[in-house]
Amino acid sequence: MTRRLVRTGCQLGFLVLFACLLVVVLDNKFRVLPAAIHGHLPTHHAGFIVTDVTLTSCNVINVFSSCKLDPDRWHRIEKDLYLNTGWTSRAYLHFERKREEDLAEGDKVVVDLKISRFNPGATDISPDKRDDWEPRPGGIWLKRTAERHASDSGKALTSVDVLFGADAVDPRHNWEIKDTPLLLDSGTEAQEARLSIRRGPPPKLTKPIPRINEHGRFKIMQAADLHLSTGLGKCRDAVPEEPTPGQKCDADPRTLAFVEKLLDEEKPDLVVLSGDEVNGETSPDAQTALFKAIKPLVDRKIPYVAIFGNHDDEGDLNRQQLMEILEELPYSMSIAGPEDIDGVGNYYIEVLGRGKTSNSALTLYLLDTHSYSPDERQFRGYDWLKPNQINWFRDTAQGLKRKHHQYTHMHMNMAFIHIPLPEYRNSNNYWKGNWLEPPTAPGFNSGFKDALVEENVLFVSCGHDHVNDYCMLEKDENNNKPSLWMCYGGGSGFGGYGGYGGYVRRMRFFDFDMGPGRVVTYKRVEWGNTEERVDEMMIVDGATVIGPQEKH
Template identity: 55%
Template sequence: MARRIVRTGLQLGLLVTAVFFIVFFLDSRYRVLPQSIHSHLPLHHEGLIITDITIKSCSKLNPLSKCKLDPEIWHRIEKDVFIKNRWSEAYVHVQRKREEELGENDKVVIDVKIGKLDPAIGEKSQANERWESRPAGIWLKRSSKRHASDSKRTVTAVDILFGADAAEPRPGWEMVKPGALLVSNSGDEWEPHLSIRRGSPAKIEKPVPRINKDGKFKILQLSDLHLSTGVGKCRDPEPNSGHCEADPRTLEFVAKLLDNEKPDFVVLSGDQVNGDTAPDGQTALFKIAALLSEHKTPYAAIFGNHDDEGSLSRAAQISLYESLPYSLATAGPNSIAGIGNYYVEVLAHGNNKHSALTLWFLDTHSYSPDEKHFTGYDWLKDDQIKWFNDEATRLKDLHKNYAKIHLDMAFLHIPLPEYGIRGQKVVGNWKEGITAPKFNSHFKDALVKQGIRTVSAGHDHVNDYCALSVTEREEPELWMCYAGGAGFGGYGGYNGYVRRARVWEVDAEQARIVTWKRVESGEVDKRIDEQIVVDGGRVVEGGS
């Protein structure tokens, strides 16, 4: 009898393990990210209500000085408000309770302000609501009335962003006014700001990209924004008018592009975050996300080699992207190398459910894993290429139902080795040596095999050309393009290089793709190097 019980227990255990294996490993189309990557973010559990906020500072030189309050009472937001101060650190703490746990004597935070003076001066408040002072100029208005967690007044989450230009793209969130926390920081460029969310987490409705009524679809490709925590410092600005703040100038350029070109979609093709000047990567990433949300423009993003050199890993950043409005970026399958291997389908006009255009995004990683044999940068791995081939083949069967010619485009950060082949037809500027991987995993061949017409990269800031790859019979097979660097936080030397971005216009009716560039200064109203790269679904040599 005992043996039978043991055997039954073992069988049950194997069955549970098998079910777990099937659910977790076999369904790998989309990556499920570990909970640990969210530890830097505020908790957004439904029903949690903030009942108090304070800040605790301590000395790094005194081992007895602690910057953590009783964890049974307080939750610490894991962002040092001093960022890189050698001597001190400080952390914001919040008390929170579930709505059903609130007692008669509990107070709920319904408003937060920052300042030296009591906000109650000259303000009419209800008897049960008064402003209470906390360290660092924090003022809380708390109410003893019962407030539901979905109330528009109730504060349910708190976060910290840095710098005078910090922006908040998350629905339901707002920056606390009128200014930064009143703490002695290591520099004004990293001044800490509180951001709060009221009510329940907003439900994010993801947009569905679709060809316009005129049959066209416009894509703005922005590469190498190199955004910082704080305004950042300009590198090689052109024109150089003296004082230059990198991020405000970069975002002003992007805003003009959005207003003038009115793209249907934006591709962020890597190095959105300038890792070594972004001690809080979330703040840097949020700047471009807020601008795109403000313009109600759907976008996708891939990572460059600098994005995860700051405070956030790629896994943490993709988690942020996935939570933001208008973002269609996803982690991609967890069974292959990299984070951010995915595609976006652009549907035909109207209520048509067929895809007219597929946009492919692949993670080109960062630095070579084998410096001894292949110095420089990493390359696309075999499992990524297999995934791409398998998915592209699968989608072809679905795209056969589309009445017109279906088109495909691909976007990378680090260029392919074939970008550097001399003798190809080139349209645009080749001002610096390409920094492609030294090892060639032949992803270009996979692109051609699957009928991808164009691939476009970033990484080399002052290269903005398109190079035409041809077959052995000298027939056009693939255009390999650069976006050009758009951000003033990254290098831009080489004989007065003006920041720029690439525009793609797809005409689904004609199965045509046209591309051109826009510059930040000088000939801002002119389309630079406009060329037809695909016509009738075929790669063409290009003409204006």
């Protein structure tokens, strides 16, 4: 009997262990599930004051170990501080918060937070100053006060967040990222968890209003396929492999240095992020990667719009969650678009004419080209624009026509997508630039090119195929006249592939001169003759599509 009980107990113990391990495996495999609720995203609103911060660690195969605290008191940021790389270890950051009006006598308010192995006040002469700092797990030190005025002094912490990696940044106003990572038993720099804290209430964001400048000019920079990661990222097919002899190539710092150089030299009026900003496969925390793409733009107060590619949502956030973040960032004009239309990010923005006019001079249409084919058996490869998206585009363009006619000068339309249209494959058309890989357009043609022509869109530009950077001229079949330019942005990020014969990363620009109604496009490269405008050509004149050597 004793042996039977022991054997049964062992079997039950094994089953419990197996079940726990299965939970770990499933949690790692389907780690998008916790992100579906992403408890940290909606909490950054006014009215709350942080009263305490702590960290919990647990072992998932120990049924008596838990990373949860009382949910009525503590808010847990739903990000494992080990990024799910630990087989059994988990850790989460919690913070306690109260509304200002609910603060009771004796409640303490956090007015400072530091990460350190030692008491930050250890060098203070006064013992009272040393006692101001309270230790918490993970090297967290808090300075708290019970003074009633502290909650509205501007010093009080009002929210806390977690980002990852040695190069983590936070583009949100009033947020400060801590230079020192949490003191955890973590591995590589990509696993360094860093705290970002906010002081004061979140500022009210107003959408930028882009406008043609006083000289009648407007410049768009298209940043295609940045492929940013959580952490520094690994360079792929870098040319040259070492930007400086002996200097290691880290993908994200090198990509962002390229972006910042062009922002400073070209001074674009608007940046279009045309998909695959985030390299989902290497972004267990997609928020961190997305923030890195946005920070240089916020620092320079440059408006921007974004659409998604096939890799953005392969990390821990889906398209809707990524767009929710973008919509709340400074200088963002990104919009999720109508909920009853397929995809996330079907929208348009207007660039107003010069001076004080409220009339639109330029209209940019942005559409979601989705990811992979929903019917691999019949149409292999990538997805296509759906009929309701095309109908939305037609209806929107038609609805805007009367308003655009109020503009006293020449109004122009353009479009940006991620995955190229099937017509990009037509090698019989005139094209200029690099065509180094087969265009990976969808196998099914839903007719969006025809809709673009019918609604007088002058050019469409995409990304996706990193080493194609050509512009192709589509002609009207009836009169053989130019009808639409179809361009590639050219791959810009070192985290994505870039092979095929030493291809150098690049960025495309569209320069508008509203006086004569002209559009000139060109590219700038990351290495080599970096000051040259590559393949510069006029594609629009008199607000009309023109072919090579033509001029109105």
